[in-house]
Amino acid sequence: xxxxxxxxxxxxxxxxxxxxxxxxxxxxxxxxxxxxxxxxxxxxxxxxxxxxxxxxxxxxxxxxxxxxxxxxxxxxxxxxxxxxxxxxxxxxxxxxxxxxxxxxxxxxxxxxxxxxxxxxxxxxxxxxxxxxxxxxxxxxxxxxxxxxxxxxxxxxxxxxxxxxxxxxxxxxxxxxxxxxxxxxxxxxxxxxxxxxxxxxxxxxxxxxxxxxxxxxxxxxxxxxxxxxxxxxxxxxxxxxxxxxxxxxxx
Numbered sequence: 001x002x003x004x005x006x007x008x009x010x011x012x013x014x015x016x017x018x019x020x021x022x023x024x025x026x027x028x029x030x031x032x033x034x035x036x037x038x039x040x041x042x043x044x045x046x047x048x049x050x051x052x053x054x055x056x057x058x059x060x061x062x063x064x065x066x067x068x069x070x071x072x073x074x075x076x077x078x079x080x081x082x083x084x085x086x087x088x089x090x091x092x093x094x095x096x097x098x099x100x101x102x103x104x105x106x107x108x109x110x111x112x113x114x115x116x117x118x119x120x121x122x123x124x125x126x127x128x129x130x131x132x133x134x135x136x137x138x139x140x141x142x143x144x145x146x147x148x149x150x151x152x153x154x155x156x157x158x159x160x161x162x163x164x165x166x167x168x169x170x171x172x173x174x175x176x177x178x179x180x181x182x183x184x185x186x187x188x189x190x191x192x193x194x195x196x197x198x199x200x201x202x203x204x205x206x207x208x209x210x211x212x213x214x215x216x217x218x219x220x221x222x223x224x225x226x227x228x229x230x231x232x233x234x235x236x237x238x239x240x241x242x243x244x245x246x247x248x249x250x
Contacts, residue, residue, distance in 0.1 A: 013167030015128025069159030083151035
């Protein structure tokens with residue numbers, strides 16, 4: 001890789017504005033090959049990635065992501081994919097045992113590891129990207145647009161291209177919040193306040209609190225961005241799609 005891996009990771013910024021320059025097809029294949037080297041369950045590689053560059057299709061896909069990153073010349077949709085492995089099973093006269101919760105979770109982990117490797121390689125190539133969590137809000141529509149057969153579920157979406165902005169280095173919780181030694185330590189109220197101070201006191205976040213008229217930063221998430229009613233409605237839609245799409249024993 002062109003840059004030191006640790007340095008690349010510590011300097012990660014989400015990029016939401018891109019130049020019109022397309023991603024070199026050779027670079028795309030190279031970063032996907034880096035993704036393929038990620039660890040996975042049983043070396044079955046139960047994932048696929050769909051690269052969308054055609055303008056008309058990209059525009060439709062962008063709309064399903066609520067218009068985010070419209071200038072990105074490339075959208076990558078990483079999917080859980082048991083369809084390919086079941087086809088392999090049929091070709092070899094074997095059972096097709098992977099359409100259940102265990103293997104959806106296993107494939108989701110595999111897809112996540114693949115995607116993170118891919119992202120690190122992209123940043124080493126000086127490409128920028130933004131993870132789009134909206135893939136979980138329009139899963140069925142995205143799957144239909146991308147012609148995903150049963151057993152293929154979009155789970156990770158990335159807008160990618162050459163950065164037209166530096167991006168903001170977002171605050172992150174520190175090791176003291178997430179590292180537990182030997183066994184899990186359930187934090188006290190004071191420890192929660194201390195470890196989350198980096199988030200609550202961040203100037204960008206404090207401005208968000210002011211702009212949204214909330215009591216604190218946490219309330220932005222619980223009442224504005226991810227309220228309970230929305231979470232439950234999206235969960236119901238996602239569960240219905242997964243059951244219809246092959247994973248009947250969730």
